Structures are given as C-alpha cells and as structure tokens.
Amino acid sequence: MPKKKTKPAKTKIFVLDTNVLLHDPQCLYKFEDNTIAIPVEVLEELDRKKSAPGELGFAARKVHRDLRALFDDQLDVPPELEGKGSSALSRDLPNGGRLIVVINDYFIGEDHGSEGMNRLKATLVDMEKMDSRILASVFFLKEVCEDCRVILVTKDANMALKGIALGLEVQDYMNDKVTGAKIGGGVQTITIDDEDYERFLEEHGVDLSPDVTSHLFINEYIYITNGEFREPARYRGDGQIDALILGNETGVKIPKGINIHPLNDEQRMLMDALLDEDIKLVTCSGKAGTGKTLVSIAMALFQTLGDDNLYERVFITRPLVHIGKDTGALPGTLDEKMAPYIAPFYDNLEVLFSNRKITKKDEPNDDQAHLDRITSTRKRKKAMAKLAKQPSQQEQDEDESNKPRKPYQFLFDYGMVEVEAMTFIRGRSLSNTIFIIDEAQNLTPHEAKTVVSRMAEGSKVILLGDPYQVDSMFLDAWSNGLVHTAQRLKGTDITAHLELTTGVRSELADLAADLL
Structure with a gap:
C-alpha cells in the first residue's frame, strides 16, 4: 500500500513580549530554528527602559545593540509575509532561525x-496601550500567514490571560525554567549493613558500591542509616560517603562573638558546606525561620x-524588591539607603555578638587587639590606615556620648563586613571574599549568573532564599535565580546545594510558615 503523505509541520512564529527580552537578553538565540517576531511596539517599550538602573537598563541596551548588529548587514522581507506584510523586515539568525521586526499593517491606512x-477592538477598547498593540501584531501575523503557527511568548500573567481569552496560543518563556526540579523533596536516605556501619564510625566515611550511590550527585547531603542509627553525611562521588566536619x-x-551550635542535622549539613574551602558556591533554600x-x-x-x-571580608546584599507599597526614594548615603533592606542582617549580627560588652574605656584596646591579631601585612596596613583616618577617642567621646555603640560595629569599622547594592555589582571582581545574597529567589537567572561570575580566586558565594516566596512579578518557583543556579550547577565538584525544612525560630513562626 502506498504510504500516506504527512502534512509538513507548520512554521512556528514566536512573538516575543517585552518582558521576555528584559528577562533574558540572550533569548533571541534560544528558539532553535524557528522564527522570532518582535513587534515594533516592543522596541518602543525597550527604549523606555534603556536608562533604568541596574540589570533592567543593561538588558534593554543589550537587546538594542544585538538587534542593531543583526540588521546592519542584511535587510530582507520575511518569506512568510512576502506580498502580505509590507512593513516587516527579517534577518537570518546564526542558530538557523529567523528574526522578524513587524509593523502591523492593520494600523496603517484604511480598515x-x-x-x-x-x-480585539471590541474587547480591549484602548488600542493605544502597548499590550493591546502587541496582541494586535499577533492577530496580524496569524491572519496574513495562514500556514504558520503563531505563538505569543510572555511572562506577564495578565497579558497571557488576555491572549488566551482572545483565542490566541500563549506560552511562557521556558528556556530558563528548571524542568523536573526537585523542590521540597527532602534529604535522601541510604541504608548500610553492619560492616559498613562500623567502618563509617571508625574511618569517618565508607566506600559503597556504585549501584547503591548511582542516583546521588556529587556533594549531595544524605542520611546513612543502620537500624536505629541515622547520621548525616556527604556523597563525594565514586561511591565515597564522608562524615560531616562537625x-x-x-x-x-x-x-x-558567641558559640554557635547546629540545632538540627540540616544545619549541620549547611555548616559543613560553608566550612569546606573546596566548595566555592552554596545554594540553600528553605522556608522562613530555618536558620x-x-x-x-x-x-x-x-x-x-x-x-x-x-577570607578578607564578608559582602552582604539582597535584591531590592519591594513588598507592598513602594516607599519611594530613600534619602542618605548608600549604606543608609540599604539599611531597611538589610535590617535582618543587623538582627542576626546582634544575636551573634550579644555577649560582647562595649564601653568607652576598652574601645582602644579592642583596636590594638585587632591589629595584633591580623597576620596579613596588607590587611594590617589597611586597618592601620582606617584607624589613622578616624577621629581621636576624645573626639568620638564628645560626638557620640549619647550614641551607644553596637557590639558588631567594629566589623564595619575595619571593612570586614561590607554592604553592597546588587545594582553596582556589575564590573567588579571580588577576591578572597564571602558573598552572601539573601532572598536570592528574587534574582533572575541572568542576575544570578552576573553575581556568580564576579567571584575571583579565593572567594565563595552563598545564595539563600525560599523558592515559594518570590516577590518579582515575572519569576516563579521554577524560573528564579536561586533554583536555576542550583539545578544547573548540581553535581559539580565545587558547589553544594541544600534545603532546610525544620523551623527553629519559634513554634509560632514555624506554624505560620507552614499554614499561612
């Protein structure tokens, strides 16, 4: 019997919303050999964002530069729209796809x-809104290219709902979404026999058959069990299981400061990863109150x-994402502007140095003791220079007689702890530094890459957050920078990824995190 002729697959045209380009400036090259369409209204919205501070403005400018470079050499009429759309240009992409910049002919001339x-006009009355005009471009492409499958790609939930209600095919941008990510899966358990159990206790580790550990990734934290015995451990690869440092x-x-003890096995695992010099990146997710x-x-x-x-210093930061109503621009220096965002860090420093009593009498001794303790010549000179620039003790007493000194203030005086806005991290190279980023679930994957790629030799970066507490409107539990970084770097020798599930702040805080 003759074979049935199969219909050729329809050409896919992905119409990109502005938020997709801002979310990932490299997205133009991530649609394989399909056609990408950018309505001219998207270019208008990008132009409004190019002067924005931080990653937003950088993304808009990068997209503009890339588009300009693509259209410098070649200007063609899209084959899909030849003879149908007079106001469109196209360009072949290096990955085999095609890029179209579209002007909607339905807005030009007669009806x-x-x-x-x-x-569309009957449903969305205000056609001057950019969202309405972008939707109109999707209808335009769908009607003039009947043999094409036109898909709107947007990260805006409201835009997606409008498109679906109007009968359009809508998709989220999936390239940086982590598919198959295990969020909330807990720590895996491996049961060992009596002989391996004895060896684990004596040698602080044990080698197991590759069949038993084939499902584990390097530096994964697990539980080893034998009867009633259960002990946290780390998988090192090639069947090797090691006991924890603490x-x-x-x-x-x-x-x-104070003595700090792990309150549970999960915190022991986290401390093990943080104290290991060979691990250069740690991601830790968990609900509020897990420590x-x-x-x-x-x-x-x-x-x-x-x-x-x-390490020479600790950098502390978090994404500047507002919860609730924006309070507007904050006055003061950079440290003063950042203070409301990093207040939780100060709270933690209060706890860690709560046993330190500060008096006017012993402050000079503290300075000298600090200088005596520093072994690095370069760090010693830096600390001495800071002391030389400080006012005399008598002047401090006169100026700050009514201002009690915080027990952790010496950390900031000597530059051992610095607070840095995420906005200004681009272009820096941070060596011999521990970089702590809290609320990392509010980073985009591109921002997370920017931060991690700033780390120079001898540095370590720690990303902390709760994937289910995303405050950015275009991110979710599977597309934020914390989860994206953890999943993409999982199984590498110099990274570790943990999840804390046990609340330790208070019974009420634990109850609220679970049920509210």
Whole structure:
C-alpha cells in the first residue's frame, strides 16, 4: 500500500513580549530554528527602559545593540509575509532561525476588515496601550500567514490571560525554567549493613558500591542509616560517603562573638558546606525561620575573623524588591539607603555578638587587639590606615556620648563586613571574599549568573532564599535565580546545594510558615 503523505509541520512564529527580552537578553538565540517576531511596539517599550538602573537598563541596551548588529548587514522581507506584510523586515539568525521586526499593517491606512482586529477592538477598547498593540501584531501575523503557527511568548500573567481569552496560543518563556526540579523533596536516605556501619564510625566515611550511590550527585547531603542509627553525611562521588566536619555536640566559636551550635542535622549539613574551602558556591533554600541566614553569616564571620583568615571580608546584599507599597526614594548615603533592606542582617549580627560588652574605656584596646591579631601585612596596613583616618577617642567621646555603640560595629569599622547594592555589582571582581545574597529567589537567572561570575580566586558565594516566596512579578518557583543556579550547577565538584525544612525560630513562626 502506498504510504500516506504527512502534512509538513507548520512554521512556528514566536512573538516575543517585552518582558521576555528584559528577562533574558540572550533569548533571541534560544528558539532553535524557528522564527522570532518582535513587534515594533516592543522596541518602543525597550527604549523606555534603556536608562533604568541596574540589570533592567543593561538588558534593554543589550537587546538594542544585538538587534542593531543583526540588521546592519542584511535587510530582507520575511518569506512568510512576502506580498502580505509590507512593513516587516527579517534577518537570518546564526542558530538557523529567523528574526522578524513587524509593523502591523492593520494600523496603517484604511480598515482592512480583519476579524481578529475587530474582535480585539471590541474587547480591549484602548488600542493605544502597548499590550493591546502587541496582541494586535499577533492577530496580524496569524491572519496574513495562514500556514504558520503563531505563538505569543510572555511572562506577564495578565497579558497571557488576555491572549488566551482572545483565542490566541500563549506560552511562557521556558528556556530558563528548571524542568523536573526537585523542590521540597527532602534529604535522601541510604541504608548500610553492619560492616559498613562500623567502618563509617571508625574511618569517618565508607566506600559503597556504585549501584547503591548511582542516583546521588556529587556533594549531595544524605542520611546513612543502620537500624536505629541515622547520621548525616556527604556523597563525594565514586561511591565515597564522608562524615560531616562537625559532630552532634560540636560548635563554632566566633571571635568576639558567641558559640554557635547546629540545632538540627540540616544545619549541620549547611555548616559543613560553608566550612569546606573546596566548595566555592552554596545554594540553600528553605522556608522562613530555618536558620539559613544566621548560620551563613556565622560561618562567614568565623572564617573571616578566625586565626586562619581564609577570607578578607564578608559582602552582604539582597535584591531590592519591594513588598507592598513602594516607599519611594530613600534619602542618605548608600549604606543608609540599604539599611531597611538589610535590617535582618543587623538582627542576626546582634544575636551573634550579644555577649560582647562595649564601653568607652576598652574601645582602644579592642583596636590594638585587632591589629595584633591580623597576620596579613596588607590587611594590617589597611586597618592601620582606617584607624589613622578616624577621629581621636576624645573626639568620638564628645560626638557620640549619647550614641551607644553596637557590639558588631567594629566589623564595619575595619571593612570586614561590607554592604553592597546588587545594582553596582556589575564590573567588579571580588577576591578572597564571602558573598552572601539573601532572598536570592528574587534574582533572575541572568542576575544570578552576573553575581556568580564576579567571584575571583579565593572567594565563595552563598545564595539563600525560599523558592515559594518570590516577590518579582515575572519569576516563579521554577524560573528564579536561586533554583536555576542550583539545578544547573548540581553535581559539580565545587558547589553544594541544600534545603532546610525544620523551623527553629519559634513554634509560632514555624506554624505560620507552614499554614499561612
């Protein structure tokens, strides 16, 4: 029997909304060999964003530069619209796809009697809005290219709902969404026999058959069980399971601060990853009140203030995302502007140095003790220079007689702790630094890449957050920078990824995190 002729697949045209280009400036090259359409209204919206501070403005400018470079050499009429759309240009893309910049002919001259346009105008009365005009471009392409499958790609939920209600095919931008991500899966357990159990206790580790550990990734934290025995451990690869650095009763003494002990096995796992010099990136997700931030700051300070001086400073930041109504521009210096956003860090520092009593009498001794402890010549000179620029003790007493000194203030005086806005991180190269980013679920994957790629030799970056507490309108639990970074770097030798599930702040806080 003769074979049935199969219909050729329709050409796909993906119409990109502005938010997709701002979310990922590299998206032009991520649609394989399909056609991408950019309505001219999107270019107008990008132009309004090009002067915005931070990553938003950078993304808009990058898209403009890339588009200009693409259209400098070649200007063609799209084959899909040849003889149908007079106001469109197209360009072949390096990946085999095609890019179209579209001007909607239905907005030019006489009424074309378009059924889609009439339906759109009847539904969305204000056709001057950019969203309405972008939807109109989707209808235009759908009607003039009958053999094409036209798909609107947007990260705006409201725009998506409008498109679906109007009968259009709508998709989210999926390239940086983590598919198959295990969020909330907990820690895996491996059961071992008595002989391996004895070896694990004696040698602080055990080698298991690759068949038993084939489902684990390098630096994954697990539980080893044997009967009633259960102990947290780390998988090192090739069947090797290692015990953690800290024991059940072992704590860490922060110089000039308190002793901090892990309150549960999950915190022991986190402390193990943070104290390992070979791990350069740690991502930690978990609900509010699990101790992510407190433990991370404590371990960072221990390695910065300790005798080994593994790091020179601790950088602390978080994305500047408002919750609720925006309070407007904040007055003051950069530190003063950042203060409301990093107040939780100050709260944690208060806890970690709550045992330190500050008096006017012993402040000079603290300065000298700090200089005596510094072993690095370069760091010592830097600290001495800071002291030289400070006013005399008598002047400080006169100026600050009514201002009690915070127990952790010396960290900022000597530059051991710095607060940096995410906006100004681009272009920096941070060496010998521990970089802590809280609320990292509000980073886009592109912003997370920017931060991680700033880390120079000898540095470590810690991303903390709750994937289910995303405050950015175009991100969700599977497309934010925290989850994206964890999933893409999982299984590499110098990264570790953890999830904390046990609340330790208070019974009420734990109840609220679970049920509200």
